[in-house]
Amino acid sequence: MSKKLFMRGNEVIAEAAINAGCRFYAGYPITPQNEIPEYMSWRMSDVGGVFIQAESELAAINMVYGASAAGARAMTSSSSPGISLKQETISYLAGAELPAVIVNMQRGGPGLGNISGSQADYFQAVKGGGHGDYKMLVYAPYNLQELWDLTMLAFDKADEYRNPVMILGDGILGQMMEPFYQTPYTKPNLSEKTWALTGCKGRGPNVIKSLYMGEGELEFRNSILQEKYKKMRDKEVRFEAIGVEDAELIVVAFGIAARIALSAVKRLRKEGFKIGFFRPVTLYPFPEKELAALANADRRFITIELNAGQMVEDVRLAVNGKSEVLFYGRTGGAIMTPEEIYEELSASPRFQAGAAVLKS
Amino acid sequence: MEHNVLIAGFGGQGILFFGKLLAYSGMLEGKEVTWFPSYGAEVRGGTANCTVIISDDMIGSPIVRNPEILVVMNEASLNKFQPRLKKEGLLIFDSSLIKKPELRSDIHVADVPASEIAASIGNTKCANIVMLSALLAKAGIIKEESALKALEELTPPKRRKSLDINKDAITKGRKYIEDKKSKDN
Numbered sequence: 001m002s003k004k005l006f007m008r009g010n011e012v013i014a015e016a017a018i019n020a021g022c023r024f025y026a027g028y029p030i031t032p033q034n035e036i037p038e039y040m041s042w043r044m045s046d047v048g049g050v051f052i053q054a055e056s057e058l059a060a061i062n063m064v065y066g067a068s069a070a071g072a073r074a075m076t077s078s079s080s081p082g083i084s085l086k087q088e089t090i091s092y093l094a095g096a097e098l099p100a101v102i103v104n105m106q107r108g109g110p111g112l113g114n115i116s117g118s119q120a121d122y123f124q125a126v127k128g129g130g131h132g133d134y135k136m137l138v139y140a141p142y143n144l145q146e147l148w149d150l151t152m153l154a155f156d157k158a159d160e161y162r163n164p165v166m167i168l169g170d171g172i173l174g175q176m177m178e179p180f181y182q183t184p185y186t187k188p189n190l191s192e193k194t195w196a197l198t199g200c201k202g203r204g205p206n207v208i209k210s211l212y213m214g215e216g217e218l219e220f221r222n223s224i225l226q227e228k229y230k231k232m233r234d235k236e237v238r239f240e241a242i243g244v245e246d247a248e249l250i251v252v253a254f255g256i257a258a259r260i261a262l263s264a265v266k267r268l269r270k271e272g273f274k275i276g277f278f279r280p281v282t283l284y285p286f287p288e289k290e291l292a293a294l295a296n297a298d299r300r301f302i303t304i305e306l307n308a309g310q311m312v313e314d315v316r317l318a319v320n321g322k323s324e325v326l327f328y329g330r331t332g333g334a335i336m337t338p339e340e341i342y343e344e345l346s347a348s349p350r351f352q353a354g355a356a357v358l359k360s
Numbered sequence: 361m362e363h364n365v366l367i368a369g370f371g372g373q374g375i376l377f378f379g380k381l382l383a384y385s386g387m388l389e390g391k392e393v394t395w396f397p398s399y400g401a402e403v404r405g406g407t408a409n410c411t412v413i414i415s416d417d418m419i420g421s422p423i424v425r426n427p428e429i430l431v432v433m434n435e436a437s438l439n440k441f442q443p444r445l446k447k448e449g450l451l452i453f454d455s456s457l458i459k460k461p462e463l464r465s466d467i468h469v470a471d472v473p474a475s476e477i478a479a480s481i482g483n484t485k486c487a488n489i490v491m492l493s494a495l496l497a498k499a500g501i502i503k504e505e506s507a508l509k510a511l512e513e514l515t516p517p518k519r520r521k522s523l524d525i526n527k528d529a530i531t532k533g534r535k536y537i538e539d540k541k542s543k544d545n
Contacts (some may be wrong), residue, residue, distance in 0.1 A: 006384050006395075032399055115399065129487025177380065177395040177423045179387045256421075338420035 004179040010035035016151035024048035024067035024074040026060040032171035033105035057085040071196030077103035095210025099158035105174040108333025116333030117172035138283040140254040141145035145180040221325030238281035247276030253304040264341035288318035295319035302326040368409035369433030374488035379410035385506040386414035394422035485531040493533025
């Protein structure tokens with residue numbers, strides 16, 4: 001195993017991108033992700049890549065569109081308000097089938113909000129924040145090891161599906177340091193980018209666009225996209241499940257909230273509570289079949305998020321009425337503590353009901 | 361076992377590096393560690409703080425509201441964070457910079473004239489390392505050898521001179537606490 005490194009989360013993302021062959025980065029500053037452009041500004045010149053501090057978020061993502069069309073592995077990053085500004089071009093990237101990696105280190109919202117960590121952009125990321133019927137692969141890392149591994153994976157998946165991929169992190173993950181291993185990058189067997197705009201000497205010209213005005217043309221394009229999204233749903237679901245087999249209550253959480261919840265779940269399991277933990281690593285595609293398989297009338301779910309209740313809707317859709325689904329969340333950049341989750345879970349009606357039976 | 365430490369002071373005092381050194385030392389001992397800074401509009405002369413957790417187990421949240429150990433290097437930080445220190449917690453402060461502190465009676469306190477000790481070594485900038493060393497001598501948490509190794513690994517080659525000063529600061533910080541203990545006995 002390689003040596004343990006100790007870096008800030010944002011720097012981990014930037015170095016992982018470089019390691020996976022990203023050679024074009026454009027961005028516009030916003031806290032709490034400024035370490036990404038800062039790192040790229042000196043690191044890109046080491047590897048012969050391009051770093052641009054653009055004049056705006058829109059300019060940055062449109063530069064990424066251009067670099068991607070020319071065949072480069074390209075990335076932009078921002079935080080919630082900045083990601084809102086990028087939505088138009090995310091839709092264009094999806095429509096033109098261009099690979100790109102977009103990093104959102106979420107902060108408190110709505111509006112300019114604050115600079116603390118948050119998970120309130122879940123809907124925006126997984127339901128299509130831009131217009132049109134499109135989907136992105138969305139990865140939700142929960143520690144710095146996953147920031148490293150999933151960022152590299154994001155570039156491969158973007159190329160494989162010719163689709164934008166989002167890393168949905170938050171301010172806490174971006175700012176914190178913890179040890180991680182620099183897992184080596186091995187590029188999978190991907191087909192050549194024969195579609196890229198590389199100069200058409202000796203071949204016919206390539207065209208990259210999302211405008212299809214001909215009769216039935218756009219519906220045909222959409223059917224290709226939907227086919228692709230179905231393939232993602234079949235092949236790309238990632239999740240982690242701990243102790244769910246005998247659980248009376250299953251905690252569902254992603255990203256930083258999952259990490260906070262997990263330490264509470266571990267404590268409760270040690271104390272003998274029948275509690276499980278389910279963490280979607282991909283938010284799109286959502287591990288709906290896996291959750292559905294766990295649902296039954298004797299079991300409750302509780303979703304824990306740093307928002308007012310977003311992923312909980314997808315958990316409810318997945319279990320489809322077979323289990324009750326509860327929710328606990330904090331909003332506006334407030335970060336819950338493991339102790340707070342411990343109190344919340346140990347007071348859950350599931351366990352209180354059990355305790356009442358024991359007493360009687 | 362889990363320890364958490366909140367370190368606070370002026371921007372420019374090396375507060376964040378102090379925390380990084382502590383966390384890195386824990387990593388060298390094979391522990392789980394996290395480091396989390398205050399971030400945003402921090403500038404030199406403003407306030408800076410960071411939280412370090414060192415644990416045998418996975419760390420759920422890198423954020424700590426009520427730390428068990430608090431290290432402060434200016435008065436503003438003392439006033440801000442002392443009320444948040446856990447009961448029976450340990451407060452270590454730089455007594456060269458905080459002259460007349462108002463202290464809680466339900467906590468343990470160690471005053472260390474870190475800036476004066478640092479000046480006697482020849483560089484007041486190493487006051488943060490004096491404080492780190494005093495923290496280790498007072499609370500354990502990690503071994504001094506690990507801190508020295510971390511210092512070696514985290515100091516870039518072009519700053520070897522500061523490495524020697526910082527090593528000296530580690531010795532002096534520990535000695536101060538040891539001498540004080542023997543005087544008290």
